[in-house]
Amino acid sequence: MTTLVLALAITGAQILLALAMGCAAFRILRGPRAQDRVLGMDSLYIAGMLLFLTYGIQTGRTLFFEGALVIALLGFAGTVALAKFLMRGEVIE
Amino acid sequence: MTRLVPFPLLAAALFVMWVLLTGFSPGHVLLGAVVALLVSRVMLMLGPEPVRIRFGSAIVKLAALVVADIVRSNIAVARIVLFRPAEQRSGFIEFPTELRSPYALAVLAIIITATPGTLWVQHDARRHVVLIHVLDLVDDEAWIALISDRYERLLLEIFV
Amino acid sequence: MIQAPDLPLWAAIAVGFFVLLGASITLVGALGLLRMGNFYERIHPPTLGTTLGTACILIASMICFSTLHARPMVHEILIAIFVTLTTPITLMLLARAALYRDRIEGSENVPDDRIATAAVDDDGSPT
Structure with missing residues (x-):
């Protein structure tokens, strides 16, 4: 019983996070400007990282934690590189 | 050592x-x-500039204050997103800062940006002015007084 | 696939509550991306997801794994520290990039560049 309720709660949270990823993806597609798209990508990475963490809770495996850490790292590096590109037109000077 | x-x-x-x-x-x-x-x-x-921190009650007080403010402004921003009050308008403020240590400025930047509703945009090292974007801008002076009373004073205590 | 770890009642309630709360806060933040009018307003709501949203889900994860392994597991705190330190950097860079582009186009709603030369540093710290 407890397990079932918990499973439903986690699945509900995953649906909410997937919706959040959908909102971010909409912002990436719609723009209107490049900085909006980059902002959408940043939110997409964060929501994806949280979704990974909920999968970790669901399966009880710590493997997902490392995946989440890697997603966070890649999201940070990607957003910084893109923001720098918007400002200067090149990433590494 | x-x-x-x-x-x-x-x-x-x-x-x-x-x-x-x-x-x-x-x-x-x-x-x-x-x-x-x-x-x-x-x-x-x-060869970074040496950082001098005074460990004491100010750090604990600042941390508690920041956590409380993050929760409070999360609720405030969530209300703005969900209900879009008509009187809400956003804008930039210029915050004259007394902080000179780069570490203290970095901590203030993290606090201000991590609190939803305010965003640190630019720091002018020559005029010692910080450009901050505020989502719910009612009164410029009130925001400047708030940041300076709540965070800046404690940061001046921590970073000597 | 509906499944969940086998937790005692109090832990199950806490984990379920925090997971749902964190996910809802993140969703509200993402909705803000859609509903806000201009870029500088849109950049605020995603911080909901990176502060309280992340914190709630990490607390849930800590409770879950600490109960499962019967010892304190706090490695989630690494993600919390990492996200807290990196979000200001990305948002600050992004806001400055947007400001720079708006100024170049001569947009009216942005403050003018009184700090033209100082604006060259891109880390926000004084040089």
Whole structure:
């Protein structure tokens, strides 16, 4: 019983996070400007990282934690590189 | 001691990170200590400005204040997003800061940006003015007084 | 696939509550991306997800794994520290990039560049 309720709660949270990823993806597609798209990508990475963490809770495996850490790292590096590109037109000077 | 471990805080942080990532086995604790000692020495080559922190009640007070403010402004921003009140308008404010230490400025930047509803945009090192974007801008002066009373005073106490 | 770890009642309630709360806060933040009018307003709501949203889900994860392994598991704190330190950097860079582009186009709603030369540093710190 407890397990079932918990499973439903986690699945509900995953649906909410997937919706959040959908909102971010909409912002990436719609723009209107490049900085909006980059902002959408940043939110997409964060929501994806949280979704990974909920999968970790669901399966009880710590493997997902490392995946989440890697997603966070890649999201940070990607957003910084893109923001720098918007400002200067090149990433590494 | 300072010759052996030039950056004790950095070394401690690296050690804790290593142990948390690998688990508490004796081998990894030893390896983590070695890595922390060697890697923190790399910072010697960069020659950063020495950071002077006064450990005391001010740090605890600031941390508690920031956590409370993050929760409060989360609720405030959520209300703005969900209900879009008509009187809400956003804008930039210029915050004249008394902080000079780059570390204190960095901490203030993290606090202001991590609190939803305010965003640190630019710092003018010459005029000592910070450009901040505020989502719910009712009164410029009120925001400036708030930031200066709540955070800046404590940061001036912490970073001597 | 509906499944969940086998937790005692109090832990199950806490984990379920925090997971749902964190996910809802993140969703509200993402909705803000859609509903806000201009870029500088849109950049605020995602911080909901990176502060309280992340914190709630990490607390849930800590409770879950600490109960499962019967010892304190706090490695999630690494993600919390990492996200807290990196979000200001990305948002600050992004806001400055947007400001720079708006100024170049001569947009009216942005403050003018009184700090033209100082604006060259891109880390926000004084040089």
